[in-house]
Amino acid sequence: xxxxxxxxxxxxxxxxxxxxxxxxxxxxxxxxxxxxxxxxxxxxxxxxxxxxxxxxxxxxxxxxxxxxxxxxxxxxxxxxxxxxxxxxxxxxxxxxxxxxxxxxxxxxxxxxxxxxxxxxxxxxxxxxxxxxxxxxxxxxxxxxxxxxxxxxxxxxxxxxxxxxxxxxxxxxxxxxxxxxxxxxxxxxxxxxxxxxxxxxxxxxxxxxxxxxxxxxxxxxxxxxxxxxxxxxxxxxxxxxxxxxxxxxxxxxxxxxxxxxxxxxxxxxxxxxxxxxxxxxxxxxxxxxxxxxxxxxxxxxxxxxxxxxxxxxxxxxxxxxxxxxxxxxxxxxxxxxxxxxxxxxxx
Amino acid sequence: xxxxxxxxxxxxxxxxxxxxxxxxxxxxxxxxxxxxxxxxxxxxxxxxxxxxxxxxxxxxxxxxxxxxxxxxxxxxxxxxxxxxxxxxxxxxxxxxxxxxxxxxxxxxxxxxxxxxxxxxxxxxxxxxxxxxxxxxxxxxxxxxxxxxxxxxxxxxxxxxxxxxxxxxxxxxxxxxxxxxxxxxxxxxxxxxxxxxxxxxxxxxxxxxxxxxxxxxxxxxxxxxxxxxxxxxxxxxxxxxxxxxxxxxxxxxxxxxxxxxxxxxxxxxxxxxxxxxxxxxxxxxxxxxxxxxxxxxxxxxxxxxxxxxxxxxxxxxxxxxxxxxxxxxxxxxxxxxxxxxxxxxxx
DNA sequence: CTGTTAGCGCCTTCAG
DNA sequence: CTGAAGGCGCTAACAG
Numbered sequence: 136x137x138x139x140x141x142x143x144x145x146x147x148x149x150x151x152x153x154x155x156x157x158x159x160x161x162x163x164x165x166x167x168x169x170x171x172x173x174x175x176x177x178x179x180x181x182x183x184x185x186x187x188x189x190x191x192x193x194x195x196x197x198x199x200x201x202x203x204x205x206x207x208x209x210x211x212x213x214x215x216x217x218x219x220x221x222x223x224x225x226x227x228x229x230x231x232x233x234x235x236x237x238x239x240x241x242x243x244x245x246x247x248x249x250x251x252x253x254x255x256x257x258x259x260x261x262x263x264x265x266x267x268x269x270x271x272x273x274x275x276x277x278x279x280x281x282x283x284x285x286x287x288x289x290x291x292x293x294x295x296x297x298x299x300x301x302x303x304x305x306x307x308x309x310x311x312x313x314x315x316x317x318x319x320x321x322x323x324x325x326x327x328x329x330x331x332x333x334x335x336x337x338x339x340x341x342x343x344x345x346x347x348x349x350x351x352x353x354x355x356x357x358x359x360x361x362x363x364x365x366x367x368x369x370x371x372x373x374x375x376x377x378x379x380x381x382x383x384x385x386x387x388x389x390x391x392x393x394x395x396x397x398x399x400x401x402x403x404x405x406x407x408x409x410x411x412x413x414x415x416x417x418x419x420x421x422x423x424x425x426x427x428x429x430x431x432x433x434x435x436x437x438x439x440x441x442x443x444x445x446x447x448x449x450x451x452x453x454x455x456x457x458x459x460x461x462x463x464x465x466x467x468x469x470x471x472x473x474x475x476x477x478x479x480x481x
Numbered sequence: 482x483x484x485x486x487x488x489x490x491x492x493x494x495x496x497x498x499x500x501x502x503x504x505x506x507x508x509x510x511x512x513x514x515x516x517x518x519x520x521x522x523x524x525x526x527x528x529x530x531x532x533x534x535x536x537x538x539x540x541x542x543x544x545x546x547x548x549x550x551x552x553x554x555x556x557x558x559x560x561x562x563x564x565x566x567x568x569x570x571x572x573x574x575x576x577x578x579x580x581x582x583x584x585x586x587x588x589x590x591x592x593x594x595x596x597x598x599x600x601x602x603x604x605x606x607x608x609x610x611x612x613x614x615x616x617x618x619x620x621x622x623x624x625x626x627x628x629x630x631x632x633x634x635x636x637x638x639x640x641x642x643x644x645x646x647x648x649x650x651x652x653x654x655x656x657x658x659x660x661x662x663x664x665x666x667x668x669x670x671x672x673x674x675x676x677x678x679x680x681x682x683x684x685x686x687x688x689x690x691x692x693x694x695x696x697x698x699x700x701x702x703x704x705x706x707x708x709x710x711x712x713x714x715x716x717x718x719x720x721x722x723x724x725x726x727x728x729x730x731x732x733x734x735x736x737x738x739x740x741x742x743x744x745x746x747x748x749x750x751x752x753x754x755x756x757x758x759x760x761x762x763x764x765x766x767x768x769x770x771x772x773x774x775x776x777x778x779x780x781x782x783x784x785x786x787x788x789x790x791x792x793x794x795x796x797x798x799x800x801x802x803x804x805x806x807x808x809x810x811x812x813x814x815x816x817x818x819x820x821x822x823x824x825x826x827x
Numbered sequence: 828c829t830g831t832t833a834g835c836g837c838c839t840t841c842a843g
Numbered sequence: 844c845t846g847a848a849g850g851c852g853c854t855a856a857c858a859g
Binding site: 151152153154155158164165166167170189191192193194 | 828829830831832834835836837
């Protein structure tokens, strides 16, 4: 195994100084054509590649953006990741992906690692429990990352205010829920069950809020018994829907906190002999790719995940001069109408 | 904005030398307890973090593993990524994710970037068109990465032979297809349509091979007219199934090259008025999470994606001494029986 | 246009 | 147990 060549070896072989090699490598510097050729040939012959670390040791930054999420398997995060990766590539950056499993300790570790790496952007994505502890943590991260020359980006979660030193990219979460609920209301439904996510989680709470404002705007009262909080995966949707049916809850439509919940709820409804959409209408949230395969295809709310990821990187990597580092962007959502909603039986 | 502190600042504050700070930081070196305390306090007060690049400049490696895939959005790759990320974290490594969009040029770029990064493992995952060009490319990567001190891992794709300097982690792809086809045969089906992926792609070809061997083992002839090659996403499945139905193809069961194809094929069948599984049985491949939401739930082949990713990292990061760097692991697959197969109508 | 000379921040001998 | 000194590979002044 040959030891990997350094710029010095290239210089020797090309018969020039290290500085010259460095110059032709970086490109943006006048070098005689003939010299350039010689260097390039030496590079090729030695199969030389720069050492990114040595290079990064100089400038403050390191050409990598980091994405920090709770999990990578869910379609929601996978698509944010896709957007981040795309735009990172476009911005000539590498993309680091880390998971926290929603564990603050792990999150702290990860952010420290990112500081060590001098990543030029750290994107924290996904809903959170927005308590004092959270705010304190974020403030700490912002400080540490800024010192390390990185930009902090809050993605798919609420802004921490215009004074907080972070870029925020969120989506019309309340608005989407409002629209989804209104979609059911205008179809004629009045008793709408909401199977939400865990109470306190921003993503879920905002969707509940949209549900409430829509009902209120329609002159309907809010019935707390019709709002269920809990784990928002398929199983959570299944179990809670089954329990609600067993408890004799009265409703003609369901607003599921996300498509996973919708999937489970639909299974439970079917088991109980309720047909969709003849007996019960249902709307989901997120528009996961498989929503189209549901039975029937699920009407749901489209969230621009890739766009969220892309925008996060775009804002974070634009030249620092013309950016405040506190931009705040809100991306739109909209209802995708498929086959799971119908007017209630008279 | 404070300039980030260096080890020198910590040393000054703690009233010791840089060497001492370095020692307490790395941990594995005798340092007087009192001194250690002082240093640690200085670290805390300054909120100091090491510079990963300066550190990497020394050792050959850099504590990152890189995953290179065609896309990140498909559940198949997302789950491999999850496995890689998990095990990387466990092995105290960072996880870099890059996509190539199946473009060899882009792939070349990415591998070069990984060499620059001195990643200690580069995992190329997913099926490929295994031609001479591919083999030559891989040989080139292997060479370059070895020189850079990295390990090359081929994941979820065929080995390039025991002499090829790479770790390989694949799964029983032919076997899974064989089992899936046999599952249909034993249910009584004789005319089984195979909607495969693109011809030449290893993943798809192996599945076709399993289909063939199963039929042959059952004493059935292979009817080329029943094998369709093409894009293996939902749309590809939909369009081809629709065309096949229109062309009057005769079959009682379908083996879809993957679950996406199965999803599209099911939609086309339903549109044509064929009930599943009463009129037509269908088996997919991959067992994507949403397979359970299909109508009916899809019988399919489980591929251990997380395990593939985890194993790749595990093998690549085990201490070099006790590893040849040419390990070859084959992980199993199995049929997951759900509701999409039934005996053919008599 | 090109070469020389300092570091970047850290680790690692080698001496105390 | 601790400190001083050299160098990892590269870039960025500063001279020629």
